[in-house]
Amino acid sequence: MYIKRLAAAAAIVLAAVGGAQAKDWSKVRIGTEGAYPPFNSLTADGKLVGFDIDIANALCEEMKVECEFVTQDWDGMIPALQAGKFDAVIASMSITEERKQKVDFTNKYYNTPPAIAVPKDSKLKGTTDADLKGVMLGAQSSTTHSNYAEEKLPSADLKLYPTPDEYKLDIANGRIDAVIDDVVVLSDWLKTDDGACCKILGTLVPDPVINGEGAGIAIRKEDGDLKEMFNKAIAAIRANGKYQEINDKYFDFDVYGG
Amino acid sequence: MNEALTLLSFGDAGWGDEIAHGVLITVSLAICTLPLGLALGFVLALAKKSEDPSLRLAANIYTTIFRGLPELLTLFLVYFGVQIAIQQVLKLIGVDAYIEVNSFVAGMVALALVFSSYASEAFLSAFRGIPQGQYEGGYSLGLSHGKTMRLVVLPQLIRLALPALGNLWLILLKDTSLISVVGLSDLIRQSGIAARVTKEPFLFFGIACLIYLVLAMISSIGLSRIENWSKRGETER
Amino acid sequence: MALWIVAGAALVYYLSLNVVSPFFLKYWPEYVHGFLITLKIVGASLLIGAALSLPIAIARSSKSRILNGVSYAYVYFFRGTPLLAQTFLIYYGAGSFRDALTDIGLWWFFRDATYCVIFAFALNTSAYQAEILRGSIENVPKGQWEGAEALGLSKPVIFFKIILPQALMVALRPYGNEIILMIKGSAIAAIVTIYDIMGETRRAYSRSYDFQAYIWAAVLYLFLVETLRRIWDKFEARLTRHLKR
Known part of the structure; x- marks a missing residue:
């Protein structure tokens, strides 16, 4: 038992030394599902494609950050976000009260019935x-x-x-x-x-x-700064026509909704 | 038939390479779990035959829990629970870090927990099969406790526990299939994806079953070799 | 040990604290429902499996090459592949043979996920039970057959009245283990849309993201398995009391 506890303690200390660094958002990890075409899906050779993915890339470009995609089964999406497996969920997740108790959301980036x-x-x-x-x-x-x-x-x-x-x-x-x-x-x-x-x-x-009020980007509650970055970027790509371009690539109607 | 062959071929049109990759994951998961499970199981067996009643009780509680829980549930407990626990502990000591428990590690730990609880029973009954005289013989030759254990008891222990451990290995191989549920691309998951995309579920799950059978057969052959090897002392008599 | 006491106390404290928690109040009827479904699936599979296992066990020990070979292949297949793979094979596989199954009027059976799962589990457990049965039948001394034959009894009478009861006595313990394995294996049903304990747990977890969901499931399964083990021990002790020395 002692050895177990010792090992646990050692692991914690190691982790503390290795992982103690301040958050800077030069690199953002984005969780998505990859099984929800046309919003996000995997091609036969394992590449992520879809509306969510294009929007995510446009947002990252706008925020001037490097984005890395992580695929995660839908069931475990929010637990994985909370556990820190990634920093944001861009996977057509609807903004609902039930989810808001656990995580924060940006403004919607589309809304369909x-x-x-x-x-x-x-x-x-x-x-x-x-x-x-x-x-x-x-x-x-x-x-x-x-x-x-x-x-x-x-x-x-x-x-x-x-x-x-x-x-x-x-x-x-x-x-x-x-x-x-x-x-x-x-x-x-x-x-x-x-x-x-x-x-x-x-x-x-x-x-x-x-x-809810449409699909938003889920963020951990403590990362308010990242949420603000995303909100600004969403507004920016809506304004500069980038959003419209991606919208037209996938749909012949306006998915942003009223 | 030709169609089925195309579907199973390697390369872009077929799912052969994806499935082969899945087999690799399945096998490596089982092989990685084995030493962990064996070591844990051995320690548990030692605890169960120790003089200290509290240690015995602890080991028995452990066995009861992990033999009573469905393997699938153990897997979820480890996959979600350990992650949350680690994060809580890190938060408590005020460290902002992230330790990933990926599905491979979670699977390994969960399967090792289950495997060790069964293995400890196998070791325990093997211990009972070694007569007290063997220890006494070792001591009377002037060997220390550790050396007696290592040179006299352990080799016999392995021989006695092998058949039971062999069975456990076969069970472990089958239990790895559960890991597909938490998203590891093992044999079952890859077959499932192929089945969904091609709409040929019977073909792909059938293939998956056959591959498991082949793995079991290879293991049986390997196990009987090892058993013969461990019994080489007896046959020469 | 101290660790275990602390952990156990913590768990009891945690659970008692949470009995009145919103999570428990909201979801306990679902857990009860799941518990009953689990019992139903396990019970049905075990009974059907037991019925199937008898002919398989007889075929396994028959002298006919074909019977022997077929039953061996059956047992080897179901014991050598994961239950999860078998369940998927039957559940999704049946779907792709819908037209053929409709033609022979069996689609209504395979359409229902619960029937599919019971079917898969029953086939699986029948292979294991057949091996248990065969092992214990072979365990009955030859003299029992000979003695009964000398009394002029017919083969079926000997088998059912003399051999089988003795074989079942030996088979009690492995049967108990098989029931427990089946309870644990039944958690797989949750993956093909059935709301057993595991299914309800996953649903509750995915709605609440509260880890309690899994803790309660663990408590339920442990309770089920431990109760069964104890009852079985008593049962076995009673049935074999004449063998006590």
């Missing part, structure tokens, strides 16, 4: 709770969409998946009857070959408490 997609031959008519009674509804876990389904669509039988890829597999083979996710994510998927199975049933009216 949730929607429900169903197989093309689906008999479902509408998107109200009554319409979806007993329907097997898939969602990605720990998202605003899964929370929305739990709060607003309690009659549906909610199934939670770690990434959108799994629910796509399960709706294509008919194990679930419908999925709920961001309208942009769903439409982008429907354009691809494996989205050919399905169609959008309808968009949902976002609930400000659940869906």
Whole structure:
């Protein structure tokens, strides 16, 4: 037992010596998921692409800092941010009250409503709770969409998946009857070959408490200075046309929202 | 069939290289865990047969906990918990630093915790299989306690514990699959990604199962070699 | 040791402090629900697995080459590959054979994640149980067969009335271990959308980001496994009381 404690103490001291340095933001590590096209996804050779990634790069350029991307499973995103695995989350994370208790957010950098997609031959008519009674509804876990389904669509039988890829597999083979996710994510998927199975049933009216005020960049609470840097940079790329350029590269509408 | 072969080929079109990389991670995780688990297990076994009742109790509590918890839960406890704990401790002593517990290390620690609790039982029953006379013989030859342990007891201990440890190794190899859940790109995770992208889950998870079988077979052959080697003293009689 | 007492006291203190915490008050019904689901899955898999294990064990010790080979391959496959891989293979694999399964009218079964998981777990545990059964049947002395035959009993009667009861006695301990392994293994069900203890834990954690979620799960699993182990020990002591010297 003594040896264990000694070793622990030694490790702590070593870490203290090695890691004690002031924070300067010349280098910012950014956490993202890499499984949420078109916002962020991995190509076959392991490169990160998407709207979030382009926005992140534009912001870093604006702030004149070096950015390094870290991929992290969605479930562990906020714990990993708190633990310091990275300094900011740019992964289409919606700004919600529940998350604000744990981390801070910048201003939104886009805002799109949730929607429900169903197989093309689906008999479902509408998107109200009554319409979806007993329907097997898939969602990605720990998202605003899964929370929305739990709060607003309690009659549906909610199934939670770690990434959108799994629910796509399960709706294509008919194990679930419908999925709920961001309208942009769903439409982008429907354009691809494996989205050919399905169609959008309808968009949902976002609930400000659940869906929050759009997607923002999550920052640890103590890093107020970094948050300010990001907010200024967001305003700057909105003003200088860089944002519009990236917006047009991915979408034929304005994702920033009202 | 041809289609399946293309999917499994190496290079850009196929997933062969990704899966091979996954196998590498799986095997190296198991191999890295082994010495840690063996050493911990041995220390635990010593604690369990010590004179000090409090030490025995401590070791038994340890075994009960890690044999009772699902391996998956142990993994989550280590992956999230240790990270939070380290960060808290650092904050307490007022250091602003970051120590990363990556999924490989978390997996290694979690699997070693589980492995050691089972291994300690294997060592313990091996200890019981060594007659008291062996120790006495060692002492009467004028060997110190340490030397008796090292030269007389340990070689026999290894031989006695080997079959049980061999089984534990096979279990360890299978348990590494759980690490995929915390995001390490092991065999299962790579097959899962391939399955999602290609929509061929049966093919890829089937391949993954076959690879695990091959790994188990290779291990069995290796283990029986080691067992024969450890028994070479007996066969010559 | 001192470390353990401190740790144990800290845990008890921590838990008692948190019994009235918002986390516990908010999520305890979900944990109860998860606990019941875990029990259901484990119970169903073990029973179905037990039923399957008997023919497999008989095939394993049969003289027919084919029966022997097939059952050996079955057992080797399910014992040699991770339960997680088997679960994925069945859950996602079944999805890709949807048309074929619909044609033979089995899709309703594989559509449901719970059935899929029970199916996978049952196949897995049947391989282990078959080996336990075979080992303990072979453990029954040959003289028992011969003695029974001399009394003019038929083969099935000998097997079910004389050999099996004795074999089960020997098999009690490994059976107990297998049940515990199954409880622990069942945590895997959470990965394919089932809300067992582990599933509820992950859901609670992902909503609250509160590490307590995992602590409570650990307490639940330990409670389940330890209770079972104790009951099993009592049970075994009672059944084998005539063997006590």
